[in-house]
Amino acid sequence: MDLWAFLTVLILVFGLFMLLAGIFTAYFGSGKSRMIGVALLVIGLVVGILWAVMALDSVDIIDVDLSDVIWNAFLYILAGVFGALAAIGVFLVAIMKS
Numbered sequence: 001m002d003l004w005a006f007l008t009v010l011i012l013v014f015g016l017f018m019l020l021a022g023i024f025t026a027y028f029g030s031g032k033s034r035m036i037g038v039a040l041l042v043i044g045l046v047v048g049i050l051w052a053v054m055a056l057d058s059v060d061i062i063d064v065d066l067s068d069v070i071w072n073a074f075l076y077i078l079a080g081v082f083g084a085l086a087a088i089g090v091f092l093v094a095i096m097k098s
């Protein structure tokens with residue numbers, strides 16, 4: 001994976017989690033924390049949209065196939081989660097049997 005693919009995953013995941021944290025904070029927060037949630041939501045949207053616009057074929061600032069990078073990142077994260085769950089399962093079985 002080259003530098004642009006790494007930065008794409010890093011920035012898009014950052015934008016996604018800022019978006020999710022903003023939604024969560026704006027919905028469940030009150031007062032000042034609700035305003036912080038709205039700010040996080042806006043930051044997540046702006047980061048995601050800017051990166052997607054820069055990765056468009058017509059702009060040609062970032063040379064990366066966005067759909068391919070996102071699909072590969074999804075598969076790697078999914079494989080990591082399955083591996084971690086399998087390791088936790090083996091650990092729990094070993095602990096409970098002893």
